[in-house]
Structure formats: structure tokens, C-alpha cells
Amino acid sequence: MIPGYGGNILRINLKSRKVEKSPTPESWIRNFLGGRGFVARAFWEEIKPGIDPLGPENKVFIAPGPFSGQFLSSSGKVHMGALSPATGGYGDSNMGGHFSLELKQAGVDLVILEEMADGPVTVLIDDGKVEFRDASSYWMEGTFAAERRLKKELGEEWQIAVVGPAAVNGVVFACIQHDFGRQGGRTGVGTVLGSKKVKAIAVRGTKDIPLKDPKATYLVGQKMMNEVMATTGFKEWQPEGTAGVTNWVNENGVFPTRNFQSGWMEGYEKINGASLRSKVTTLDKGCTNCTIPCGKWGVGKLNGKEIPQEGPEYESIALLGGNLGIDDIEAVAYLNGLCDDLGMDSISAGSVVAWAMEAFEKGLLSAEEIGRPMRFGDAEAAAWLLEQIAYGQGFGTVLAQGVKRAAARVGRGTERFAMHVKGLEISGYEARYAPAMMLSYMTADIGGHHNRSWGVTHDIATGRDNMEGKAERVIFLQHIRPLFDTLGVCRFPWVETGIEPSAYADLTDPIMGVRYSWDELMGISERIWNLTRMLQFRHIPGFGRSADYPPPRWMEEGAVDGPVQGKFFGREQIEWLLDHYYELRGWDKDGRPTPEKLKALGLEFTLQ
Amino acid sequence: MQVTLQIHGHLREYYPRFVEPVVVPVPGSGPATVAEILRHVGIPPEIAGAVYCNGEPVPKTYQPGDGDELLILSPMSGG
Numbered sequence: 001m002i003p004g005y006g007g008n009i010l011r012i013n014l015k016s017r018k019v020e021k022s023p024t025p026e027s028w029i030r031n032f033l034g035g036r037g038f039v040a041r042a043f044w045e046e047i048k049p050g051i052d053p054l055g056p057e058n059k060v061f062i063a064p065g066p067f068s069g070q071f072l073s074s075s076g077k078v079h080m081g082a083l084s085p086a087t088g089g090y091g092d093s094n095m096g097g098h099f100s101l102e103l104k105q106a107g108v109d110l111v112i113l114e115e116m117a118d119g120p121v122t123v124l125i126d127d128g129k130v131e132f133r134d135a136s137s138y139w140m141e142g143t144f145a146a147e148r149r150l151k152k153e154l155g156e157e158w159q160i161a162v163v164g165p166a167a168v169n170g171v172v173f174a175c176i177q178h179d180f181g182r183q184g185g186r187t188g189v190g191t192v193l194g195s196k197k198v199k200a201i202a203v204r205g206t207k208d209i210p211l212k213d214p215k216a217t218y219l220v221g222q223k224m225m226n227e228v229m230a231t232t233g234f235k236e237w238q239p240e241g242t243a244g245v246t247n248w249v250n251e252n253g254v255f256p257t258r259n260f261q262s263g264w265m266e267g268y269e270k271i272n273g274a275s276l277r278s279k280v281t282t283l284d285k286g287c288t289n290c291t292i293p294c295g296k297w298g299v300g301k302l303n304g305k306e307i308p309q310e311g312p313e314y315e316s317i318a319l320l321g322g323n324l325g326i327d328d329i330e331a332v333a334y335l336n337g338l339c340d341d342l343g344m345d346s347i348s349a350g351s352v353v354a355w356a357m358e359a360f361e362k363g364l365l366s367a368e369e370i371g372r373p374m375r376f377g378d379a380e381a382a383a384w385l386l387e388q389i390a391y392g393q394g395f396g397t398v399l400a401q402g403v404k405r406a407a408a409r410v411g412r413g414t415e416r417f418a419m420h421v422k423g424l425e426i427s428g429y430e431a432r433y434a435p436a437m438m439l440s441y442m443t444a445d446i447g448g449h450h451n452r453s454w455g456v457t458h459d460i461a462t463g464r465d466n467m468e469g470k471a472e473r474v475i476f477l478q479h480i481r482p483l484f485d486t487l488g489v490c491r492f493p494w495v496e497t498g499i500e501p502s503a504y505a506d507l508t509d510p511i512m513g514v515r516y517s518w519d520e521l522m523g524i525s526e527r528i529w530n531l532t533r534m535l536q537f538r539h540i541p542g543f544g545r546s547a548d549y550p551p552p553r554w555m556e557e558g559a560v561d562g563p564v565q566g567k568f569f570g571r572e573q574i575e576w577l578l579d580h581y582y583e584l585r586g587w588d589k590d591g592r593p594t595p596e597k598l599k600a601l602g603l604e605f606t607l608q
Numbered sequence: 609m610q611v612t613l614q615i616h617g618h619l620r621e622y623y624p625r626f627v628e629p630v631v632v633p634v635p636g637s638g639p640a641t642v643a644e645i646l647r648h649v650g651i652p653p654e655i656a657g658a659v660y661c662n663g664e665p666v667p668k669t670y671q672p673g674d675g676d677e678l679l680i681l682s683p684m685s686g687g
Contacts, residue, residue, distance in 0.1 A: 232614060233617060245657060248658070454685040457618065457682070457683055495617070495684075
């Protein structure tokens with residue numbers, strides 16, 4: 001047994017129902033650690049260029065990390081990936097909850113789901129044994145009902161990942177839902193699962209996870225947990241969770257408002273963390289071994305309708321609140337609950353609805369085309385459109401293809417305000433006057449996502465007009481933040497409560513029996529970053545520098561109001577940022593890693 | 609007149625002087641706002657995610673009293 005790992009790759013053929021178990025390669029452990037590293041490495045091995053993301057040749061990869069489920073703070077993360085139906089390239093997403101613990105205790109380091117089932121199924125992984133159950137009777141059910149049903153049928157100890165009507169209907173930003181409010185949200189991994197006719201994956205594990213030194217793991221992990229809870233500011237941070245940042249982003253003009261026309265919203269205080277806490281939240285909710293539960297459970301309400309839901313966390317407040325011009329936290333929670341139940345990424349869903357609202361208000365889309373008037377601030381209209389998208393009705397079928405394709409289809413100049421990078425809708429930061437944050441979005445491997453690098457604090461600390469040092473910071477963040485997705489833990493103990501990153505290096509020896517320095521761990525993360533870059537070159541026709549530009553709105557027009565009204569960077573400065581970033585990375589002018597760089601990182605196999 | 613100032617979270621990387629509580633003088637002769645105090649010690653007020661005075665949340669326009677304890681929270685990255 002390999003300390004820290006389940007020890008097995010579980011390959012499940014959904015068509016033949018053949019199941020293969022093979023040992024986790026030691027070279028993968030050494031060079032890619034687990035989680036995001038295993039997903040990317042397996043992706044390179046298994047996914048052929050030119051295939052249909054919704055065809056049988058695509059595969060879904062699910063991987064906990066070596067620290068998933070271990071006795072340390074916030075170890076409930078699992079990574080998942082597939083060829084993205086949204087971007088056409090490598091896609092992945094990271095999910096909290098309790099799924100990773102059960103998977104590890106089932107002895108699994110990586111699940112590969114391949115081919116397509118003949119009919120709707122739920123896949124049961126019970127201590128590594130696989131069973132298929134007919135899911136026809138609840139194939140179209142919402143995620144909340146389906147998860148409740150499976151919990152009742154199988155038992156509370158089972159952990160369920162489920163897709164909703166959006167995945168069934170091929171919405172390219174369908175997510176995987178778990179624990180009634182945690183998602184593998186981005187890049188449409190849920191869509192791929194739905195295309196394979198998998199309604200749910202249920203997992204139960206009862207095995208011990210082998211550790212090199214259980215006592216030392218306990219002592220180091222306990223010390224980390226104690227430090228997190230004792231840290232100054234913990235009791236102030238925790239009650240609002242990520243929603244607590246709403247005031248700050250608005251103050252700094254980076255709060256997406258009315259489809260990123262502005263970074264400042266009048267009435268923001270009606271949808272901030274304090275409003276969430278006082279009007280919606282009834283319970284704090286966390287993941288495996290979490291000492292800082294950021295999940296906020298409560299009821300979303302809209303015109304007499306109610307949905308019990310988790311959140312909204314900040315990203316959903318940004319994309320379903322400010323970006324839709326909605327200043328009612330109960331309504332935002334309702335829309336968030338609707339996205340969760342329908343199984344849609346609330347970031348992408350909010351973005352496509354915002355685009356439709358702007359197009360309507362500018363007279364570029366008519367009420368007849370959309371199916372009804374669609375104005376900013378109209379939560380009822382937003383809820384209606386979200387259901388149209390998920391159920392594949394009317395204009396919803398256009399929006400279901402994501403904002404890039406929807407804008408390309410409608411035309412009429414709407415491409416200018418289709419807010420995406422690489423086909424992935426931009427998450428909750430208006431970054432046209434925040435160069436590190438904008439570069440973070442431009443160069444994020446999967447597209448417009450903040451999880452890989454969050455540079456906006458650096459912009460404000462070092463000057464928003466100053467381009468120097470921004471690329472360096474983004475590269476650092478692109479290594480450190482995804483490293484948590486690779487280890488299988490949440491980054492919040494580091495980024496929010498200030499736990500020293502070296503604490504994670506201290507855990508490698510007692511858990512894995514191999515002592516990694518922090519620099520070595522960061523080196524592995526750089527290897528994975530370059531691998532995912534090569535994956536995009538391999539899978540996206542014409543991929544390169546042209547894929548790294550922000551949307552036209554950010555290059556050509558300033559925010560319409562707020563503290564940074566009128567400010568943006570022009571093309572010349574953006575080109576300089578990219579040049580500098582590529583040079584620091586060891587990439588050529590088109591953004592391709594050089595052969596020397598790939599060899600230095602041990603990625604020679606990508607050159608063949 | 610002086611207050612105690614401490615920073616919590618990742619902003620400490622930029623302002624390591626305030627990892628532990630530091631007693632700082634209030635600028636000018638009379639009371640000053642939190643924003644003025646932060647600016648006086650070289651911290652852009654807009655970078656503070658939230659401010660607590662003696663454990664209670666306060667706006668950056670708040671004027672702390674002599675000996676008050678200010679805690680600056682870093683902004684959070686969501687979701």
C-alpha cells in the first residue's frame with residue numbers, strides 16, 4: 001500500500017459495464033501528486049484530439065488528492081475533469097463536501113468513466129466494488145430531490161454526486177452537484193456526465209487510508225486545526241463566509257454589475273454578507289474536517305416561491321446579484337438555489353442571463369426573440385430564463401451553448417459584451433482596471449476563472465496603474481492556488497486564515513512517507529500548469545496567444561460609473577503584459593511552452 | 609492619542625509590520641477616521657476588506673477612541 005493513497009485507478013466502462021482496477025502508478029504520484037495532477041495526466045493519456053466532447057470517446061476523471069480526507073483542516077476536496085463542451089479544451093472543476101473522503105476510503109485515487117451507458121444509470125462505488133442501478137425513474141429530477149432519494153435508498157453514509165435537468169438537456173455549463181450545495185461547477189463536467197447517461201455517482205468507503213506515521217499526522221493536523229480556529233480574525237471572518245467580500249469589491253469598483261458594464265452597484269449593501277447573514281442564513285455548513293465552515297444554509301425566496309439552498313457564496317452574489325442588477329439577497333439566494341437544483345454553474349448561468357438582459361435593453365434582442373422582456377433587476381425574468389435554459393426551451397437553447405456561442409449566433413454587435421475568456425464565462429471580478437486580475441483571467445488554463453489566480457489585492461497594494469510585477473504575481477498564484485486542488489484540500493486555511501503554506505509540506509512525510517519541500521510542491525504545480533497549457537494546444541484548433549485576450553469590453557471601454565469610472569488598459573499594455581508573462585514562463589511569443597521548458601519540467605512526453 | 613492596529617489574513621504579506629498588534633499614533637491633533645489612520649501608516653484604506661474596532665465591525669469613516677484596538681481583515685476570494 002502506498003501511504004496517503006487509496007492505491008487504485010478505477011476504470012468504469014459504462015457501455016460494457018466492465019470494471020478494471022489497476023495500481024496507481026508511482027511515477028504519477030511522484031510527478032503529479034494526485035487530484036488536479038492526476039486528472040491532467042490521465043487526460044493527456046486518454047483523450048484523443050478531435051473528439052466530440054459529448055460523444056462516447058470523452059471521459060470523466062475524478063480524483064481526490066493525497067491529503068483528501070486526512071486529519072487536517074478542510075480536507076474535503078475532490079477534482080474532476082473532462083474535455084469541456086463549453087471550451088472544447090481541457091476542462092476541470094474542484095468540489096468540496098465529503099465525496100473525496102469516501103472515495104479515498106474506497107481505495108480509489110482516480111475514477112475514469114468512459115463510453116456511454118445504454119440508459120440512465122446511477123453508478124455505485126462501494127469500497128471499490130461497482131454496481132449499476134437504473135436511474136430512468138428520476139433521470140429528469142432536480143438535484144436536490146435526486147440526492148435526497150439516493151440518500152434514503154442507500155443510507156446517509158453514502159456520498160452522492162448528481163446531475164440535474166441541465167446536464168440531461170446538454171446545457172454546456174451543467175455542473176455536478178453534491179451535498180445539497182457543493183458543486184463541481186465549471187467547464188461543463190456535469191454536461192459530459194449527463195451525456196454518458198449517468199445521473200449520479202454514489203460512493204461509500206470503509207477502508208483505512210494508509211499513513212506512514214498516523215501519530216505524527218494527527219499531531220501536525222491537530223496543530224493546524226487549532227491554529228486556524230485560534231487565528232486573529234477567525235471569529236469575524238467565519239459568519240459571512242465568502243459573501244463578506246461584497247462590500248470590498250464594490251468599494252474598489254470590481255463588483256460585476258449589469259453584465260460588467262460597471263464594477264460598482266448602487267444598493268450593494270442589500271446583497272452583502274451582512275444581508276445574507278441576517279435574512280437568509282440559518283446554519284453554517286462545511287466540508288470534511290472543516291474548521292472554517294464557509295457554507296451558509298438558508299431559504300431563497302422570490303414572489304412567494306421558496307428554495308432551501310446553500311449560499312449564495314460570493315461568486316453567486318456577483319453573477320446572479322450585481323451582474324443582473326438584482327439588489328434583493330433573498331431573490332439572489334432563490335436564483336442560486338434554482339441553479340443548484342437544475343444543475344447549472346451559477347457563474348456561467350448568471351453571465352448568459354446578464355448578456356441577454358443587456359442585449360434586450362440595448363434593443364439588440366427583442367422580447368419576442370427571448371420570450372419575454374428581460375431587464376436588469378428583474379429576478380422573476382431571470383428565474384424564468386434559467387428554467388428555459390435548463391429545460392431546453394425557446395431562446396434558452398441558444399443560451400445553453402454558453403455566452404460565446406450565443407453571441408456568435410445572434411451577432412448584432414453583442415459579441416462585444418459577451419464576457420468570457422476561451423469560451424468560459426468570467427467569474428466575479430470586474431478586472432478591466434486591475435491588471436493582475438485581468439491577466440489572471442486571460443491566462444487561466446480553463447478560461448475565465450478566478451480559482452487559479454486572484455490578483456486583485458496585489459493590484460491595489462502595488463498600484464493599479466503599475467504593470468510591473470503583475471505577471472510575476474500571477475505566475476506565483478497560478479502555482480500555489482491550484483496546488484491545493486492537487487493535494488485535495490481547501491485553500492481557505494492558507495488564504496483566509498493565514499496558515500503558513502509550509503505547514504502542508506510538513507504533512508507530506510507523515511502522510512505520504514516522502515518529504516517534499518514547499519518549493520518542490522510548487523515545482524510540481526508548475527509542471528501541471530504547463531501540462532494543461534499543452535493540453536489546450538493539443539485540443540483547441542488554432543490555440544495560442546489569440547486565446548489569451550480579454551473580452552473586447554475590457555480592452556475598449558471604461559466602466560460606466562463607480563470609483564474607477566472610465567478607466568481601462570489599451571491593447572498595447574495588454575500585449576506587454578502577455579509578452580512579459582510568456583517570457584517569465586519560458587513560453588514563446590504565441591504562448592507555447594518551449595521544448596527546453598517542457599524538458600526541464602519532465603514533460604518530454606508532450607513533445608512526441 | 610493612539611490606537612492598536614493589527615492585520616489578519618493574506619494582506620500581512622504586504623504589511624508584515626502589522627502581523628502582531630502595533631501601537632500607532634493617530635494623525636493630527638484630534639480624532640481621525642480609520643481611513644486616515646490607515647493612510648497615515650502607509651496602508652491604502654481601500655485595501656482593507658473589513659475593519660473591526662474592539663471586536664465590532666465599523667466603517668472606514670469611523671473615528672476610534674484613544675487606546676481602541678483596530679483589526680483589519682483581508683478581502684476574501686470567493687467560491
